Amino acid sequence: MQPLSAQALAQYRAAAPMDPVNVMEYQMVAKEKLPKMVYDYYASGADDQWTLQEARSAFERITFRPRVLVDVSVQDMSTTILGQKVAFPICVAPTAMQCMATGQGEKATSRAVASMNTLMTLSSWSTTPLEEVAKAAPHGARWFQLYVYKDRACTERLVRRAQAAGYKALCLTVDTPRLGRRENDVKNRFHLPDGLTMGNFLDLVQAEMPTDQKDSGLAAYVASLIDPTLNWKDVEWLKTITNLPIVVKGVLTAEDALMAVKHGCAGIVVSNHGARQLDYSPATIDVLEEVVNAVRGYPIEVYLDGGVRRGTDALKALALGARAVFVGRPVVWGLAAGGEEGVRKVLTMLRDEFKLGLALLGCQSLKDINRSMVVTPADRAKTAVRARL
C-alpha cells in the first residue's frame, strides 16, 4: 500500500472513524500514532514504490464470476497448512521489530494470532526472543522465518532454538541477499529506537543496529550480517541441520518454483517481500498462477503474500491456486492501533470479509472455490483475441 499523502490523511481526519471498519483505516490510525521513522519503515516499499502500488492495482484488476442459488447457510473456512489446522486461510507473514509498534510487540501478535486459530510466522529479526514469543501462546501454530547469516554457527543455533521452541517450519527468505533501498529509511537514517534490541541475537552476533550511518542503519546492518552467497545448495545444508519442513519465501517464477521442488522444499511463498526489495517486480497475484501451474502434482504447497487488504483479495488468491495467503503490514497497523486487541480486530475483519465473500461467491467451503470464479486481465485478453478470430 502506498504511503498516505498529506491530503489523504487530512481527508481521513475530517471523517475519522472512532472504530476503523477496514484495514486501510487501521493504517491511518497507525500513522497517527507512530513516530514518523517507525511508520515510514513499516509502510515503505523500495525505490519508486511501483511494485507497492501494483500490489493493490493487480488485485483490483481481477473480478469475480459468482454462482447463485447455492445454500451457504453453513460455511467452513478451515484448512491445513503443512498439516496444521487453521480456522481460515489468512496467516501472518514475518515482519521485523514489532516492539516499535507496541510494547508487547511479537508477544501480542502471538497471542492474537493463536486466539484466532491461524498461523504466525515470526521474523528472525524480532525484538523479542523466539522462546518468549512461543511461550506467550504455547498452543499457537507458528513458523520461524530464517535469514541465513554469514556466521553459519549462529544460523545453526537459531534453527535449533526455533525447533526446540516448537516452531513447525522454517520459512527461508530467499529474496534478500541485500536489503532493498527504501528511500524514506535513508532520509530518516532508520535505526532501532533506544531500549529495543534484536531479541534473537543477544548471545549470538552483534545485537545493536548502527545509529551513526549516513544511510538506513538497517541496510548497513543487513549488509554486515546476512550471507549474500546464499544459494540452492544451502537449502540442502539446512536439511542436514534440521528436520523441520522448509518453505521458501520470495519465489516469483516457475523456474524457481521447480528448483524449490527439486530441493525438497515443503512450501513456497509467492512473495516480493511486500515490494521492499526489487522494485518493478510483478505483483504477486499476477504471477501466482505461473507458480501454481509449474508445481502442480508435486508435494509442495503454494501460498501468496503482498497487498492482501480485503477478504476478497484472499478469495482471488485461492481461486488462482494458493492454499492460503499471508498478511504483513495489516498486522503491524493493528498492533500500533490497539496492541493485541488491534491485531485480533484486523484478523477478524479479514476473516469476516472472507466469509462474506465466500458466501456471495456461492461457496460453502474452500473446496468450492475454483478457477472459473475469477477473471484476470490475461483471461480478458484471451477472450478478446478469440473474439477477433
Ligand SMILES: Cc1cc2nc3c(=O)[nH]c(=O)nc-3n(C[C@H](O)[C@H](O)[C@H](O)COP(=O)(O)O)c2cc1C
Ligand atoms: C515492516 C516489515 C518488516 C518485514 N520484515 C520481514 C522479515 O523480517 N523477514 C521477511 O522474510 N519478510 C519481512 N517482511 C516482508 C513480509 O514478510 C511480507 O512478505 C510482506 O509484508 C507482505 O506484504 P504486505 O505487507 O503487503 O502484506 C517485512 C515486511 C514489512 C512491511
Ligand SMILES: CC(C)CC(=O)C(=O)O
Ligand atoms: C530486518 C529486515 C531485514 C527486515 C525486513 O525484511 C524488512 O524490513 O523488509
